[in-house]
Amino acid sequence: MAKINLLPWREEQRRLQTQQFGVTALFTAIVAAGVVFVGSKFAQGKIEHQEARNSYMEQEINKLKAELKEIEELESTKSNLLARMDIIQELQTKRPQVVHTFQELAERVPEGVYLKSMKQSEDRLSLEGRADSNARVSTLMRNLDASDWFKQPGLEVIQSETNSGVSTFKLGLSQSVAPADDTQLAASEE
Secondary structure (H helix, E strand, O other): OOOOOOHHHHHHHHHHHHHHHHHHHHHHHHHHHHHHHHHHHHHHHHHHHHHHHHHHHHHHHHHHHHHHHHHHHHHHHHHHHHHHHHHHHHHHHHHHHHHHHHHHHHHHOOOOEEEEEEEEEOOEEEEEEEEOOHHHHHHHHHHHHHOOOEEEEEEEEEEEOOOOOOEEEEEEEEEOOOOOOHHHHHHHHO
């Protein structure tokens, strides 16, 4: 039998396998790096897209906040204007009331009764005065009760001076708005 040396052939085969393994490993590493690179770029693109969307949403939210602030300012201005209009309308309706109050008092105060002071708070009047007798105060109260502009007169204090017979009184009453006739309505609308 002839002597054959198989070592170089095996060695050559190992070297080829090692080289093939190195090429395969290098190829796999390149493919893996490519996949990681492409995946990273894809993820980075998604993140940038989402950040752009978030930035757009932030800008739109800031615009809406500015519009809401403007709307709140307009609502505040509107409520202030409505409050002013209500005050003006209330003053317009109460404007003739002072004239009617004094006119009615002048017509309803009987002879022998003298008013010293008159105070008004809201729709309540407080009258202080002097009268020749208690009967004159009663007449004043009946006259005020019969008026369309006054209601619920109530005597708070009455004091009679013993030597002069003069009575000092204080009475309270409520003011009401009397029903207006057509001429008053036409005058108030102008």
